[in-house]
Amino acid sequence: MMRGRYLVAVVLLAIAVLLPTWAGGAPVPSRVPANVLVIGTIISDSNSLDPAQAFEFGSTWVDLQVYDTLVDFSRDFTRAVPRLADSWTVSQDGRTYTFKLRAGAKFHSGAAVDAKAVEFSLRRAHTLKLPPSFILTDFIKNPEDIVAISANQVRITFNQSMPEVLMASVVANPVASVVDPAVVKKNAASDDPMANRWLSDHDAGSGPFKLIGWSRNIKIELQAFDDYWRGRPKMGRIFIQEMPEPTAESLALQRGDIDIAMRLLPGQIKELTGQTGFVTKSSPTFSLRYVGMNVGYPPFANKNVRNAVKWAIDYDAIKRIWEDTIDVGQTIVPARMFGYLPETPYKKDINRARQLMQEGGQARGFTAELLVPLDPPLPDVAAKLKEDLGQIGINVDVRVVRNADLNTVYRAQRHQMVIARWGADYPDPDNLAKAFADFDSRVLAWRNQWDHPVKKTVQQAVAELDRTKRDAMYKEIQRTVLDEGPYAVFAYPLRQYVMRANVKNFDPSPLYETYELFNAVKE
Amino acid sequence: MWAYLVRRLILASLAIFGVLIITFFLSHVIPGDPVAAILGQQARQEVIDAMRHKLGFDRPIYEQFVIYLDRLAHGDLGDSIATHRPVLQDLKEFFPATIELATTAILIGAATGLVVGIISAVARGTWLDHATRFFSLIGLSMPVFWLGLIVLLIFYFWLGLFPGQGQLDIFISRPPRVTGLIIADSLIAGDTAALMNALGHLILPAMVLGSHALVGIARITRASMLEVLGQDYVKVARSKGLTERTVIFRHALKNALLPIITVIGIYYGGLLEGAVLTETVFAWPGLGRYATSAILSQDFAAIMGVTVLIAMVFSLANLFVDLAYGFLNPKIRFE
Numbered sequence: 001m002m003r004g005r006y007l008v009a010v011v012l013l014a015i016a017v018l019l020p021t022w023a024g025g026a027p028v029p030s031r032v033p034a035n036v037l038v039i040g041t042i043i044s045d046s047n048s049l050d051p052a053q054a055f056e057f058g059s060t061w062v063d064l065q066v067y068d069t070l071v072d073f074s075r076d077f078t079r080a081v082p083r084l085a086d087s088w089t090v091s092q093d094g095r096t097y098t099f100k101l102r103a104g105a106k107f108h109s110g111a112a113v114d115a116k117a118v119e120f121s122l123r124r125a126h127t128l129k130l131p132p133s134f135i136l137t138d139f140i141k142n143p144e145d146i147v148a149i150s151a152n153q154v155r156i157t158f159n160q161s162m163p164e165v166l167m168a169s170v171v172a173n174p175v176a177s178v179v180d181p182a183v184v185k186k187n188a189a190s191d192d193p194m195a196n197r198w199l200s201d202h203d204a205g206s207g208p209f210k211l212i213g214w215s216r217n218i219k220i221e222l223q224a225f226d227d228y229w230r231g232r233p234k235m236g237r238i239f240i241q242e243m244p245e246p247t248a249e250s251l252a253l254q255r256g257d258i259d260i261a262m263r264l265l266p267g268q269i270k271e272l273t274g275q276t277g278f279v280t281k282s283s284p285t286f287s288l289r290y291v292g293m294n295v296g297y298p299p300f301a302n303k304n305v306r307n308a309v310k311w312a313i314d315y316d317a318i319k320r321i322w323e324d325t326i327d328v329g330q331t332i333v334p335a336r337m338f339g340y341l342p343e344t345p346y347k348k349d350i351n352r353a354r355q356l357m358q359e360g361g362q363a364r365g366f367t368a369e370l371l372v373p374l375d376p377p378l379p380d381v382a383a384k385l386k387e388d389l390g391q392i393g394i395n396v397d398v399r400v401v402r403n404a405d406l407n408t409v410y411r412a413q414r415h416q417m418v419i420a421r422w423g424a425d426y427p428d429p430d431n432l433a434k435a436f437a438d439f440d441s442r443v444l445a446w447r448n449q450w451d452h453p454v455k456k457t458v459q460q461a462v463a464e465l466d467r468t469k470r471d472a473m474y475k476e477i478q479r480t481v482l483d484e485g486p487y488a489v490f491a492y493p494l495r496q497y498v499m500r501a502n503v504k505n506f507d508p509s510p511l512y513e514t515y516e517l518f519n520a521v522k523e
Numbered sequence: 524m525w526a527y528l529v530r531r532l533i534l535a536s537l538a539i540f541g542v543l544i545i546t547f548f549l550s551h552v553i554p555g556d557p558v559a560a561i562l563g564q565q566a567r568q569e570v571i572d573a574m575r576h577k578l579g580f581d582r583p584i585y586e587q588f589v590i591y592l593d594r595l596a597h598g599d600l601g602d603s604i605a606t607h608r609p610v611l612q613d614l615k616e617f618f619p620a621t622i623e624l625a626t627t628a629i630l631i632g633a634a635t636g637l638v639v640g641i642i643s644a645v646a647r648g649t650w651l652d653h654a655t656r657f658f659s660l661i662g663l664s665m666p667v668f669w670l671g672l673i674v675l676l677i678f679y680f681w682l683g684l685f686p687g688q689g690q691l692d693i694f695i696s697r698p699p700r701v702t703g704l705i706i707a708d709s710l711i712a713g714d715t716a717a718l719m720n721a722l723g724h725l726i727l728p729a730m731v732l733g734s735h736a737l738v739g740i741a742r743i744t745r746a747s748m749l750e751v752l753g754q755d756y757v758k759v760a761r762s763k764g765l766t767e768r769t770v771i772f773r774h775a776l777k778n779a780l781l782p783i784i785t786v787i788g789i790y791y792g793g794l795l796e797g798a799v800l801t802e803t804v805f806a807w808p809g810l811g812r813y814a815t816s817a818i819l820s821q822d823f824a825a826i827m828g829v830t831v832l833i834a835m836v837f838s839l840a841n842l843f844v845d846l847a848y849g850f851l852n853p854k855i856r857f858e
Contacts, residue, residue, distance in 0.1 A: 402819065
């Protein structure tokens with residue numbers, strides 16, 4: 001009996017001593033076959049893969065692989081490049097674009113992609129009026145403005161002059177994906193004539209990958225399309241696997257069960273970065289985090305008080321709270337987007353902030369409620385803001401709330417201060433300028449009750465065809481918002497993925513989770 | 524017996540209806556706009572308004588309740604605003620995963636808990652008793668989330684004895700859906716590879732999920748056994764010269780089982796609600812994560828669907844426990 005107990009103790013001790021040794025050293029070889037890519041991420045936020053409806057990070061990214069659009073963006077997002085259309089012409093007034101389709105493009109069903117299919121698809125998304133449809137309807141008045149004028153030519157008449165980047169913002173968006181009309185019609189139902197329900201987890205595309213299936217909360221499976229017009233993609237299969245827990249995801253990556261981990265925590269990314277066998281890739285995103293100040297709340301009606309807040313914030317400390325997974329940015333157009341103004345004039349300067357409080361008639365300070373969503377690390381950021389603003393006499397009352405509650409209060413202009421995010425719906429500065437500076441658009445400027453004459457410039461810049469002039473207009477808008485606006489922008493979040501070192505051409509994109517995966521490969 | 528069963532089923536229906544009313548009104552009076560929550564802060568107001576109208580959220584609450592009841596009577600649980608699918612379809616998809624996990628967890632928990640509890644009672648006061656009680660205490664105070672990660676680290680990552688997350692390896696196709704339970708469906712399809720793989724995936728999360736039940740069952744078994752072992756009839760049995768095994772299993776355990784069965788029933792009912800933490804760590808596509816995301820996004824139809832289902836499960840679990848009493852103790856009559 002005693003001998004048995006000693007034996008157990010010795011074995012347990014040996015395991016305890018040896019385990020860490022086994023855990024270290026060279027990474028375990030990948031168990032994923034060479035022509036298959038397994039990506040760990042969170043897909044449960046997606047509710048539909050119908051391109052007319054997909055509007056979450058996960059679903060739009062999958063649609064980017066399964067569907068084609070007429071044009072695409074250059075990788076730096078400053079130009080439109082051909083995709084299904086191999087060329088296009090634009091009318092003198094910049095309102096009418098005529099796209100010529102390339103020969104040889106096929107749907108996954110084998111049917112040819114023709115101009116009628118493009119007309120059908122864009123009209124379908126326009127008519128369905130689902131969440132992303134505003135990207136079409138804001139710029140194309142009627143579905144009839146999208147016309148197939150020959151078998152391989154489509155004409156789109158926009159409701160305003162469209163600079164090239166803005167045209168691409170509409171036409172390269174997944175909502176403008178081309179779907180196979182025959183497949184849609186075949187799967188339509190009397191209460192669902194556009195097969196929206198069916199397309200939510202089925203494929204009618206012509207993109208580089210076919211959608212094999214979507215098991216909700218489990219996986220999305222894609223397969224290379226042999227007849228893709230650019231040739232067969234390098235990876236035969238792609239599995240996008242639900243991994244809701246980042247520690248477990250990190251273990252799966254190190255164990256070789258997945259090739260790419262897209263949802264690791266900053267600490268885990270740091271730990272794996274630089275380790276043999278792993279590569280970390282990072283990109284700023286077209287989104288930003290900001291503190292919104294409601295001008296309807298009397299103290300914030302004064303520009304000097306708003307600017308005092310901007311001078312009181314410790315931007316570097318916030319970056320540390322975020323464990324370096326953000327870039328400090330202060331202008332409303334994020335880095336790498338056309339029109340970006342690379343200026344960060346504000347840094348923590350308490351004396352200057354106090355001076356501005358005095359000039360703003362608030363020398364004795366005031367109390368303000370700050371709404372902050374539950375998402376980490378925002379409550380910590382709010383605590384830091386409370387400390388910073390306390391130094392200039394603003395007593396911040398932090399209220400951590402669910403996004404649902406925050407949105408309700410924010411939309412009703414009932415907040416005093418709020419920490420919020422804005423992600424570009426399309427990669428053109430118009431999207432951000434409209435939201436942050438055009439009161440009439442009834443988005444963020446309206447919610448914060450900031451009605452400034454700069455809105456006129458916003459309304460003109462959107463249709464300015466001269467690139468240089470347009471660039472200058474957006475820079476002017478950003479300077480005005482920076483100097484007078486009710487926002488203290490403090491972060492451009494980064495998108496960071498850790499992957500096995502043999503994975504190539506899998507790059508995070510500022511706009512989507514990654515660029516299109518046609519060239520992704522494992523060496 | 525049948526009259527008792529019918530009466531219990533009627534009572535259960537009333538209880539479920541009560542739960543339905545409370546949940547409906549509670550979930551509708553808490554602040555926050557579910558449509559704004561789902562569509563996010565960037566959605567246009569007109570899109571939000573259109574969706575609110577489409578879902579009937581702009582009607583008075585009593586009218587919404589009547590509409591809900593009418594649809595429910597026709598077997599329609601409504602559509603989830605988060606998944607854009609009928610709630611019934613979602614439940615059919617996610618609940619079987621929970622049944623599979625909860626059943627395995629309770630089997631592990633009950634079998635081990637019984638053995639540990641009996642050993643602890645029989646060996647009362649010895650190092651074995653102290654050790655089992657010590658580990659029970661540790662087990663009870665260990666957060667499931669942490670335990671899940673530790674178990675994954677040791678058995679999946681370090682030792683490689685078990686597969687990692689999910690119900691099946693990613694490359695293995697799910698057997699055709701008949702029952703929704705992967706184990707049952709693999710058996711029906713005769714797919715041994717899927718069966719073995721699914722069993723491998725099931726063990727770690729079931730162990731973790733069953734750990735709390737194990738400890739609870741072990742403790743109640745020990746207490747109940749100690750009580751019974753002190754009874755006169757056990758002393759008589761021993762004085763008759765019966766073997767210790769016969770005394771413990773034939774005489775003592777049989778009489779100690781009633782409270783144990785109750786506890787097992789309650790634990791099983793609880794496990795069937797879904798376990799969001801275990802499901803998150805093991806990427807298990809069960810009811811727990813569905814229910815949690817429904818609550819966070821105020822997805823009314825989904826919240827109601829999950830509530831009705833859980834109320835039914837609890838009522839049935841209670842009923843089965845009561846029926847089990849009768850089989851274990853013939854003195855109990857169903858009247």
